[in-house]
Amino acid sequence: MYLGKVRVTQSLAAMGYRQAFIHKDTILGSAGTELRGHEFHYTSLSEDTWKGVFGNLLAKGEALSLTGFMTKNLVASHLHWHFFSNPQALASFLQIAQYLQ
Secondary structure, eight states: OOOOOEEEOSSOSEEEEEEEEESSOBTTBSTTOEEEEEEEESEEEOTTTOOOOEEEEETTSOEEEEEOEEETTEEEOSEEEOGGGOHHHHHHHHHHHHHHO
16 A cells, blocks of 8 residues: 545546666666556545656756655556566566565
8 A cells, every 4th residue: 555645537637658777776677777667547645645667758858856665666657668668577576576486
């Protein structure tokens, strides 16, 4: 369980393609790893909920705020990752998942 404040919005809170860089070592890769994906959601989380695991950029390269959080066995974000943008991130995830079985 993770404690935080979530608010459901009447309209889309965010939508679009994203490029993200991992700022802390995670099960998806080490700091500096680049991931690409998209964001589509009707919720927003309080700023104190996000711990800045990922730095996000719009597809145009415009910087967005840090996002995402991580606990011992959880990495979470609004972003839906496209693992084909970085197959090594998928390999890292599968390797750790296999180790934890």
